[in-house]
Amino acid sequence: IVSKIAHKFDTAEEVVEKAVIRLRSKGFSTPMAEHIFQYAHSDEVPMSLIRIAVKMTVEKCSLNKSSSNAIASSRKVDSSQQQVNPLFSSQLNIGSRNRGSGDSVESFGSWGFEDSRFVLNTLPNGSNVVIMKGGRYSISGKPLPKLVGFIEKELNMKIDPNSETFQGVDFSLPDGKLTSEDTVRILTAIDDDTSRLSTVAEDRARHGTGHTQDDIYSLRSGSFRTRLPDAVVWPRSVSEVQALASLATTYNWCIIPFGGGTNVTHSTHCPSSTVDPRLMVSVDMKLMKNVIWVNEEDGLAHVEAGITGRDLIERMRRLGFTIGHEPDSYEFSTLGGWIATKASGMKQNKYGNIEDIVKEVTVVSAKGIMSHKHKANKVSFG
Ligand SMILES: Cc1cc2nc3c(=O)[nH]c(=O)nc-3n(C[C@H](O)[C@H](O)[C@H](O)COP(=O)(O)OP(=O)(O)OC[C@H]3O[C@@H](n4cnc5c(N)ncnc54)[C@H](O)[C@@H]3O)c2cc1C
CATH class of the missing domain: 3.30.465.10 (Uridine Diphospho-n-acetylenolpyruvylglucosamine Reductase; domain 3)
Structure with missing residues (x-):
């Protein structure tokens, strides 16, 4: 009986360790008990043992002392009562x-990020080419030779690259x-x-x-x-x-x-x-x-x-x-x-x-x- 119980404890501990590894691989550097519960499941061991294993793991790793107190009470976090990291x-x-x-x-x-704006260049042949600054979007850096013509046609106005705008x-x-x-x-x-x-x-x-x-x-x-x-x-x-x-x-x-x-x-x-x-x-x-x-x-x-x-x-x-x-x-x-x-x-x-x-x-x-x-x-x- 003792060895069977010990085996269950070992399995619970393994399940919890795997959950912590999985959480860390997803970028959760300091998972708390509530986070671990979402990943620690096993058909082999009862939830009560998982709870104990989570509590022990959290304490052992000093992941978060305050969250370990909440383990026995509930899996769901009531944010009004407890501050969760x-x-x-x-x-x-x-x-x-x-x-x-x-x-x-x-x-x-203006709309957008500071590193991304349209820059208008006039080529020696007089044509206007627009390029988006930066590297944020798929169109960034690509010449857009038809854009000025399109805007001028749609808005029925002439764009003068030399006229000053508010900067x-x-x-x-x-x-x-x-x-x-x-x-x-x-x-x-x-x-x-x-x-x-x-x-x-x-x-x-x-x-x-x-x-x-x-x-x-x-x-x-x-x-x-x-x-x-x-x-x-x-x-x-x-x-x-x-x-x-x-x-x-x-x-x-x-x-x-x-x-x-x-x-x-x-x-x-x-x-x-x-x-x-x-x-x-x-x-x-x-x-x-x-x-x-x-x-x-x-x-x-x-x-x-x-x-x-x-x-x-x-x-x-x-x-x-x-x-x-x-x-x-x-x-x-x-x-x-x-x-x-x-x-x-x-x-x-x-x-x-x-x-x-x-x-x-x-x-x-x-x-x-x-x-x-x-x-x-x-x-x-x-
Ligand atoms: C280019 C562009 C595209 C857009 N596209 C869409 C679209 O596709 N669909 C769409 O629905 N709208 C669109 N909008 C409108 C706008 O983006 C939405 O209304 C958006 O939901 C506003 O969110 P915000 O965070 O910018 O709110 P804000 O502009 O900061 O605030 C809007 C209102 O919400 C209130 N508010 C903001 N945050 C909170 C909070 N935390 N608690 C309580 N009240 C709050 C403010 O007091 C204000 O009354 C677009 C706007 C632009 C400029």
Whole structure:
């Protein structure tokens, strides 16, 4: 009997070790108990032994002390009670003008990345050839000799390569309404991290605009017909968003969530001071971009709202999944923005719209957290 039990323990340990190796091979450098449970299955050993083996493995490898406490209680993680480490380590995305870093810097005042834009060259024979800069897309570097002719024909206008366009202006804005007391309050909510609060003109301008022609013109010319937010803040967690919402309620501020700023509906514009004289704070969600867990069996993932489509698609692709949602703006638009705008993607005939794909949401409101929980995926029997 003893040797049989020992064999079961050994098998459970092997199953768990294999699960950890598999998770690591998929890029989960520090898998937690909840992650391991999703991969550790065996018909030979009861789940209770797997639980013990997971607990022992987690403790042995010191993978994560806090998660090991949750092993006995549940496999499903309640994010309101327990902070689960992200599967992938997150990178801080605050760079120049807080628009991204490395090769993912968003172009200011036009669609796309800074490293990818069309360059117009006039050849000695007078013909115009367009080339896309950089190496990001399949058309990058390829000459597009017919593009100028096509645009001129369709828009019934002549393109003059020598005429000057706006190349970004150094604009200054009138000071916003943020007082030093407000600054201290906001900093208290975000761990006193001054790099995550900005009143810089360009940040305020980008966060008070979207992607309409009008918005782009304003950003390029520096003349804004609408009011801009007084400050921009980048929370990193649900609790920080809660703290900001609570400040807004207490001090009668208006907070406006900001995802990728790709809306074409003026939805990130601030109302005029006559309509709403309150302090306007733009809450940029892009640092909340972690994939918290993935349940391969049910095809479910728990993801933070500020992740961009580009990031989410890539992370799921690495695991062999598609998210089934690709609006044309996916490189910059975010999960939270999709949900807020009920976005529709080019794969909707197959996978449905965002409301068909999202199972649960957690919304921070002025009165606390509202969450819509589902119990499990629908299964029909018979
Ligand atoms: C080139 C281009 C292509 C596009 N293609 C499509 C398309 O194929 N399908 C489509 O549906 N739309 C498309 N759009 C419109 C736009 O991309 C979508 O509306 C998108 O869902 C907006 O997401 P965002 O993250 O950029 O949100 P933002 O523009 O930042 O915000 C939009 C609204 O959502 C709110 N919001 C943002 N994040 C959150 C959050 N975390 N919590 C609560 N509220 C939030 C904002 O306050 C605002 O009201 C396109 C736009 C452009 C410029």
